[in-house]
Amino acid sequence: MTDLAHDRTRELAGFLAELRYAHIPQDVVERCQAYYLDWLGSALAGKNHAPIPLFEQYSQLMGPSDGGCQQLTDRRMTSPHFAALVNAAASHVVEQDDLHNSSVLHPATVVFPAALATAQDLGSSGRDLITAAVAGYEAGIRIGEFLGRSHYRVFHTTGTAGTLAAAVAAGKLMELDTDGFVNLLGNAGTQAAGLWEFLRDAADSKQLHTAKAASDGILAAYMTQSGLTGARHILEGPQGMAAGMSTDADPSRLTDRLGERWALTETSFKFHASCRHTHPAADALLALMQREALTHDAIETVTARVHQAAIDVLGPVVDPRTIHQAKFSMGSVLGLIAVHGDASLASFRDQALQDEAVASFRQRVSMVLDPEVDEAYPRRWLGRVEVTTRDGRRLSAAIDEPKGDPGNTLSRDELEAKFRRLVIFSGAASDDEVVRLIAHAWNLPSVARLEPLL
Amino acid sequence: MTDLAHDRTRELAGFLAELRYAHIPQDVVERCQAYYLDWLGSALAGKNHAPIPLFEQYSQLMGPSDGGCQQLTDRRMTSPHFAALVNAAASHVVEQDDLHNSSVLHPATVVFPAALATAQDLGSSGRDLITAAVAGYEAGIRIGEFLGRSHYRVFHTTGTAGTLAAAVAAGKLMELDTDGFVNLLGNAGTQAAGLWEFLRDAADSKQLHTAKAASDGILAAYMTQSGLTGARHILEGPQGMAAGMSTDADPSRLTDRLGERWALTETSFKFHASCRHTHPAADALLALMQREALTHDAIETVTARVHQAAIDVLGPVVDPRTIHQAKFSMGSVLGLIAVHGDASLASFRDQALQDEAVASFRQRVSMVLDPEVDEAYPRRWLGRVEVTTRDGRRLSAAIDEPKGDPGNTLSRDELEAKFRRLVIFSGAASDDEVVRLIAHAWNLPSVARLEPLL
Numbered sequence: 077m078t079d080l081a082h083d084r085t086r087e088l089a090g091f092l093a094e095l096r097y098a099h100i101p102q103d104v105v106e107r108c109q110a111y112y113l114d115w116l117g118s119a120l121a122g123k124n125h126a127p128i129p130l131f132e133q134y135s136q137l138m139g140p141s142d143g144g145c146q147q148l149t150d151r152r153m154t155s156p157h158f159a160a161l162v163n164a165a166a167s168h169v170v171e172q173d174d175l176h177n178s179s180v181l182h183p184a185t186v187v188f189p190a191a192l193a194t195a196q197d198l199g200s201s202g203r204d205l206i207t208a209a210v211a212g213y214e215a216g217i218r219i220g221e222f223l224g225r226s227h228y229r230v231f232h233t234t235g236t237a238g239t240l241a242a243a244v245a246a247g248k249l250m251e252l253d254t255d256g257f258v259n260l261l262g263n264a265g266t267q268a269a270g271l272w273e274f275l276r277d278a279a280d281s282k283q284l285h286t287a288k289a290a291s292d293g294i295l296a297a298y299m300t301q302s303g304l305t306g307a308r309h310i311l312e313g314p315q316g317m318a319a320g321m322s323t324d325a326d327p328s329r330l331t332d333r334l335g336e337r338w339a340l341t342e343t344s345f346k347f348h349a350s351c352r353h354t355h356p357a358a359d360a361l362l363a364l365m366q367r368e369a370l371t372h373d374a375i376e377t378v379t380a381r382v383h384q385a386a387i388d389v390l391g392p393v394v395d396p397r398t399i400h401q402a403k404f405s406m407g408s409v410l411g412l413i414a415v416h417g418d419a420s421l422a423s424f425r426d427q428a429l430q431d432e433a434v435a436s437f438r439q440r441v442s443m444v445l446d447p448e449v450d451e452a453y454p455r456r457w458l459g460r461v462e463v464t465t466r467d468g469r470r471l472s473a474a475i476d477e478p479k480g481d482p483g484n485t486l487s488r489d490e491l492e493a494k495f496r497r498l499v500i501f502s503g504a505a506s507d508d509e510v511v512r513l514i515a516h517a518w519n520l521p522s523v524a525r526l527e528p529l530l
Numbered sequence: 531m532t533d534l535a536h537d538r539t540r541e542l543a544g545f546l547a548e549l550r551y552a553h554i555p556q557d558v559v560e561r562c563q564a565y566y567l568d569w570l571g572s573a574l575a576g577k578n579h580a581p582i583p584l585f586e587q588y589s590q591l592m593g594p595s596d597g598g599c600q601q602l603t604d605r606r607m608t609s610p611h612f613a614a615l616v617n618a619a620a621s622h623v624v625e626q627d628d629l630h631n632s633s634v635l636h637p638a639t640v641v642f643p644a645a646l647a648t649a650q651d652l653g654s655s656g657r658d659l660i661t662a663a664v665a666g667y668e669a670g671i672r673i674g675e676f677l678g679r680s681h682y683r684v685f686h687t688t689g690t691a692g693t694l695a696a697a698v699a700a701g702k703l704m705e706l707d708t709d710g711f712v713n714l715l716g717n718a719g720t721q722a723a724g725l726w727e728f729l730r731d732a733a734d735s736k737q738l739h740t741a742k743a744a745s746d747g748i749l750a751a752y753m754t755q756s757g758l759t760g761a762r763h764i765l766e767g768p769q770g771m772a773a774g775m776s777t778d779a780d781p782s783r784l785t786d787r788l789g790e791r792w793a794l795t796e797t798s799f800k801f802h803a804s805c806r807h808t809h810p811a812a813d814a815l816l817a818l819m820q821r822e823a824l825t826h827d828a829i830e831t832v833t834a835r836v837h838q839a840a841i842d843v844l845g846p847v848v849d850p851r852t853i854h855q856a857k858f859s860m861g862s863v864l865g866l867i868a869v870h871g872d873a874s875l876a877s878f879r880d881q882a883l884q885d886e887a888v889a890s891f892r893q894r895v896s897m898v899l900d901p902e903v904d905e906a907y908p909r910r911w912l913g914r915v916e917v918t919t920r921d922g923r924r925l926s927a928a929i930d931e932p933k934g935d936p937g938n939t940l941s942r943d944e945l946e947a948k949f950r951r952l953v954i955f956s957g958a959a960s961d962d963e964v965v966r967l968i969a970h971a972w973n974l975p976s977v978a979r980l981e982p983l984l
Contacts, residue, residue: 130756137752138611140594157592230774235720262728266689266735267742269723272769273761274716280759281720288721288746298591299738302584306735307728315726315842320684321774388769 084330085311088218089257091334092211092244097203100210104338105521108206108213110491111174113517114345115184116148116529117495118173120504121421122166123149127280131165131287134158145193146528149504153528156193156294160242163189164290165283168234170421171403172498175352176213176343177481178454179220179237180228180385182286183343186238187212189290191245194297195526200249202523208248213340215261216241221329222311225454227322229388235270235285236321242293243300250301262306264296265317276392278401345480345491348419350402353386354409355478356449356459358419361410364463364473372414372437374465380406381446381460383453390443402428407438421501457481488518505530538784539765542672543711545788546665546698551657554664558792559975562660562667564945565628567971568799569638570602570983571949572627574958575875576620577603581734585619585741588612599647600982603958607982610647610748614696617643618744619737622688624875625857626952629806630667630797631935632908633674633691634682634839636740637797640692641666643744645699648751649980654703656977662702667794669715670695675783676765679908681776683842689724689739690775696747697754704755716760718750719771730846732855799934799945802873804856807840808863809932810903810913812873815864818917818927826868826891828919834860835900835914837907844897856882861892875955911935942972959984 100108122128132150135158145159146152149166167173168185175182191208194200200208220237227233243264244257252260269288274281300306310316311330318325332339348355357380364370380386386406393405402408402424411434412419416427427434449458459475477484486494492514499505505513509530516529554562576582586604589612599613600606603620621627622639629636645662648654654662674691681687697718698711706714723742728735754760764770765784772779786793802809811834818824834840840860847858856862856878865888866873870881881888903912913929931938940948946968953959959967963984970983 127758130753130758133756134749134753138593138609138748140592155592230769259733262731262733262735263738266725266728266738267723269721271720271761271764271771271774273764273767273773274720275769276767277716277759277762279713279716279761281716281761284717284720284753284758288749292742294592295588295742299584299588302587304581304584304738305731305733307725307733308731310725310727313727313730315684315729317725319727320725 084327085261085309086254086258087331088215088334089261090254092215092248092257093252093254095207095211095248097207099335100207101338104210104341105206107341108209109517109520110488111184111343112188112209112520113491113495113514114174115167115188116513116517117498118170118185119148119163119167121170121172121498121502123502123504125169125502127283128166128169131162135162145196146530148530151530156197157291159193160189160290160294161287163192165287168286169283170349170498171351172346172349172421174343174345176217176220176339177457179217180233180454181216181220181237181241182234183213183216183241185286186234186242186289186293187216187245190242190293191249192526193294194246194249196528198249199525201525202520204249205526206520208245210340211248212241212245213343215244217339218330218332219311222325222327223318223322224324224326225385226324228385230272231321232270232272232282232285235289236268238286238289239268239292240264242290243296246294246297247300250297252300256300258308259304259306260296260300262308262310263300263304264293265310266307267292267296268317272389275389275404278398342482344478344482345486347479347486348409349421349424350409350419351389351404353382353389354406356457356475357382357406357461358409358413359478360459360461360473360475362413363475364461364471365414367473368471370465372433374467375414376440376464376466378410378441379462380410380441380443381449381462382443383450384445385453387443387445396429399424399428405438406443407441408434410441411435411437421497538781539715539763540708540712541785542669542788543715544708546669546702546711547706547708549661549665549702551661553789554661555792558664558795559660561795562663563971563974564942565638565797566642566663566974567945567949567968568628569621569642570967570971571952572624572639573602573617573621575624575626575952575956577956577958579623579956581737582620582623585616589616599650600984602984605984610651611745613647614643614744614748615741617646619741622740623737624803624952625805626800626803626875628797628799630671630674630793631911633671634687634908635670635674635691635695636688637667637670637695639740640688640696640743640747641670641699644696644747645703646980647748648700648703650982652703653979655979656974658703659980660974662699664794665702666695666699667797668792669698671793672784672786673765676779676781677772677776678778678780679839680778682839684726685775686724686726686736686739689743690722692740692743693722693746694718696744697750700748700751701754704751706755710754712762713758713760714750714754716762716764717754717758718747719764720761721746721750722771726843729843729858732852796936798936799940801933801940802863803875803878804863804873805843805858807836807843808860810911810929811836811860811915812863812867813932814913814915814927814929816867817929818915818925819868821927822925824919826887829868830894830918830920832864832895833916834864834895834897835903835916836897837904838899839907841897841899850883853878853882859892860897861895862888864895865889865891875951
């Protein structure tokens with residue numbers, strides 16, 4: 077499978093063990109705080125959103141009724157295992173959490189639930205939390221890139237690589253050494269799971285995957301700290317993750333420019349409240365409609381020229397029946413953009429399934445594989461649309477960096493506005509609390525000890 | 531991948547939903563009780579055995595300190611999630627738990643922890659427990675057979691298929707209907723995990739896999755009951771388990787003679803305290819030495835002619851350094867058989883690593899692939915050994931059914947004796963309790979309500 081003489085797992089583990097807050101460049105720290113605020117918004121937005129109450133209920137049935145860790149949606153205090161479980165489920169349900177392009181990993185929704193729960197349990201500082209989150213992002217992104225496109229075709233990378241990312245974040249707060257991180261990766265990797273099969277049935281597994289990634293990561297970290305040993309080459313060994321779950325794994329990605337490349341900063345904020353695979357086409361269509369001053373009823377057809385993974389993930393959704401499924405329907409997303417000008421949480425709730433103009437537009441959208449777009453993916457997510465108009469014109473538009481990508485990122489003001497929108501959507505916090513949470517995120521490096529946030 | 535028009539997952543779910551105690555033949559009920567007693571012995575034998583205390587510790591850190599479910603090793607009462615976690619870890623550590631040949635699944639160690647915890651939580655009867663266990667065995671075995679040899683080459687089937695087996699047992703106690711079982715399989719299958727990579731490092735993952743299979747099965751069952759939906763074709767769908775984790779999956783196995791073939795009764799009891807892949811050769815060597823009245827020092831070399839999976843699992847263990855690793859060393863197992871006449875728990879503890887004669891014998895053992903043995907596997911586990919003696923003879927022996935296989939099974943007396951040996955080994959129960967537990971297992975159909983056993 078690979079050259080085990082060059083022990084890349086150990087090299088990655090050594091980087092994670094040696095990482096210190098002082099090593100992390102200031103702009104990386106600040107981006108990490110921005111992802112943290114963005115994650116808090118996503119987690120709070122999940123309050124009362126199906127199926128999140130089922131996770132709260134499971135926590136109540138199976139977990140302790142006290143502890144130092146807080147479930148953000150229902151404010152219940154419990155143990156790290158269940159706080160991570162609930163917060164990771166909650167932060168992935170409205171499809172507004174961040175995404176790293178080339179790994180196709182949603183880092184925040186698995187890293188922060190594990191990191192925050194562990195930090196609250198151990199009484200860690202804000203700087204410790206940032207260092208742990210950076211470790212989780214850097215490891216998880218490289219593992220996602222390592223597992224490759226063949227893995228993502230069947231496996232939900234945020235469930236699989238996400239288990240290791242969450243474990244690394246929790247393990248960093250425990251100050252594991254190199255051997256500790258080697259064992260930790262083994263213990264997390266052998267639990268890694270999550271299949272895309274649920275998508276075509278609009279089943280609830282996407283949140284189950286993140287919930288399990290975070291709580292399995294907690295289990296891996298706490299049990300590694302207490303002495304549980306794991307495989308030394310769970311990633312690249314002959315009976316490891318790549319051997320079982322990938323046909324194009326690239327071991328060199330595991331250690332790609334450790335300490336020089338800060339992969340965390342390549343992570344995109346999600347602007348539209350839909351599957352990230354719809355964003356490039358959504359932005360291209362928006363640009364085309366603005367450029368040509370078109371309205372939705374002037375458009376006859378839209379062809380979104382996409383990468384293969386978009387077809388794999390969105391293709392099965394032909395007749396969306398739930399709001400969550402509509403977020404995975406290219407036609408529904410482009411319909412909301414065309415008819416209402418945005419694909420926000422409120423638009424999905426109020427228009428995605430009810431609005432006849434959106435439904436009609438959906439029928440006029442198709443996807444085709446574009447070799448250039450596919451070639452660039454997953455490093456770059458190119459948006460290409462072709463439109464025919466009712467008056468017989470053929471138009472096209474291209475965008476090379478969707479809104480929220482590192483080169484087209486959200487400002488602090490835009491992030492705060494998004495945070496407010498998310499919290500207002502669910503009503504999970506009061507206005508005062510919103511102000512306090514925003515200040516908390518921007519002041520994170522000064523926080524001496526992570527306490528319950530609400 | 532497969533013909534989804536013939537919905538085999540739904541057919542299996544329908545069988546599970548409709549199964550009643552009254553449908554189960556009396557001999558199947560009695561075999562189920564025997565597996566239950568055998569499982570109780572394995573679970574109790576795990577007391578204080580590394581790494582089981584680490585699971586007890588995790589339960590204490592993360593779980594509630596009361597509840598209706600009992601961890602057998604430390605007698606702690608907790609929630610179903612953690613009782614299942616600890617009991618499943620404990621019952622797989624001394625390598626004495628049952629095994630089903632053609633699925634290469636250890637059913638008891640995942641099915642009974644989930645079933646007993648759920649039964650104690652819900653106050654179910656002994657007959658309910660038996661019905662649930664039968665459901666778990668029948669489903670888990672067929673899913674293991676479905677996933678096939680290619681799956682087992684990289685994945686620990688007891689971790690993967692075991693998650694579904696555990697979920698089915700728990701779900702049966704909740705009286706799920708057909709739709710419920712379809713969702714349950716989806717929720718369990720998307721969590722299925724467990725890689726063999728740990729073997730070459732003698733790491734602790736084998737018990738982590740069973741612990742997680744049982745507790746993930748509990749999660750799948752309780753959350754399905756409360757409404758969490760899962761993929762409808764997690765087994766055979768285009769982004770399901772077989773698509774991601776097998777290259778030789780056979781969907782027809784999922785529904786093989788449901789209600790006519792009772793696959794549970796094909797399950798083997800383990801006689802030797804080692805990996806089951808060593809048993810056929812161990813029995814053949816024992817037969818040869820008895821037939822020829824040979825002692826270990828008369829033997830120059832032993833060649834075990836084995837199936838490929840034995841080479842995959844045992845091959846990496848070239849220099850066993852722990853007792854657990856010695857159980858996966860063909861040389862160590864045959865050495866104990868040759869020098870001490872048995873490969874029991876006590877022999878492993880006292881002789882496997884310390885005894886020079888065993889170490890010397892180990893060096894004289896090799897494995898080769900035998901096409902006939904491999905062809906019969908996994909349906910039949912044939913034992914074939916070739917021996918050269920110091921006085922220059924070449925001898926061979928063959929056994930077609932290792933001790934403990936259905937055609938060469940253990941009697942109730944032998945099972946009780948094994949149970950006593952296991953409990954004495956760990957000291958997990960008093961003599962009085964041993965008598966009571968044996969009576970409990972044989973009287974299980976009369977138990978009105980499952981209470982804590984100790």
